[in-house]
Amino acid sequence: MxxxxxxxxxxxxxxxxxxxxxxxxxxxxxxxxxxxxxxxxxxxxxxxxxxxxxxxxxxxxxxxxxxxxxxxxxxxxxxxxxxxxxxxxxxxxxxxxxxxxxxRVAKGQLKQRTVLSSWATVIDYCRTAMAFADKEQFRILFLDKRNQLIADEVQQVGTIDHTPVYPREVVKRALELSATAIIMVHNHPSGDPTPSQADIQMTKAVIEVSKPLGIAVHDHIIVGKHGHASLKGMKLI
Known part of the structure; x- marks a missing residue:
């Protein structure tokens, strides 16, 4: 049956x-x-x-x-x-x-290009790497004289709303890598990428220390879940 x-x-x-x-x-x-x-x-x-x-x-x-x-x-x-x-x-x-x-894919795309000619790729990579982190991270993209990426390093990890940054340590690392320019990046876990007064002051302090040594600070980018902010684009540096 x-x-x-x-x-x-x-x-x-x-x-x-x-x-x-x-x-x-x-x-x-x-x-x-x-x-x-x-x-x-x-x-x-x-x-x-x-x-x-x-x-x-x-x-x-x-x-x-x-x-x-x-x-x-x-x-x-x-x-x-x-x-x-x-x-x-x-x-x-x-x-x-x-x-x-x-x-890893975003970083690979960034490494293949001249950083300053592919700004959208820089932003995409920074947002992929940092925008959704639950603590503040301070990252530096180190560039050579052709503005190609030498290294990408997280320098500091802080709390939910603060990361200690030491300008002389930033410049010291750039000299170790023979970098001629840097792009600073950090995230705002709150989601709002609007730069704080402390962000602006810290950026100006890094510029002041790096300029006499021939190291250019191309920008400081802040990323968050709701977008990004460029201090250079906002004419804050």
């Missing part, structure tokens, strides 16, 4: 209901690209490998609701991600891998 659809033969297991959804989502990604997917759907694709036996749609939606967007989720601190019920270490690793990959 043939088995009905509700009575599977011994040894046969019915495929979980979400397997068809996974196949459809992967197919849509391949045919239409990432822009055709919402933030939570893109996050589902990231979670598939780490959680192969679970319906990850509710988890992906919870992550977007908690952090706000795909970008904010992948850049969220590990400690915050661990607070999400159902998100284990394997899934967190997959999420952080996306953040690391995006930063």
């Amino acid at each position: 043939p088995a009905s659809s509700n009575n599977l033969l011994p040894g046969l297991a019915e495929a979980p209901h979400f397997h068809g959804h996974r196949d459809r989502l992967r197919a849509r990604f391949r045919s239409a690209g990432a822009d055709a997917l919402s933030d939570y759907e893109l996050l589902e694709l990231v979670l598939f490998r780490a959680l192969p036996r679970r319906d990850v749609k509710p988890l992906a939606k919870a992550l977007i609701q908690t952090f706000g967007s795909f970008a904010e989720t992948v850049h969220a601190p590990d400690a915050r991600l661990r607070e999400i019920a159902g998100l284990g270490e394997a899934a967190i690793t997959e999420i952080k891998l996306i953040a690391a990959a995006s930063s």
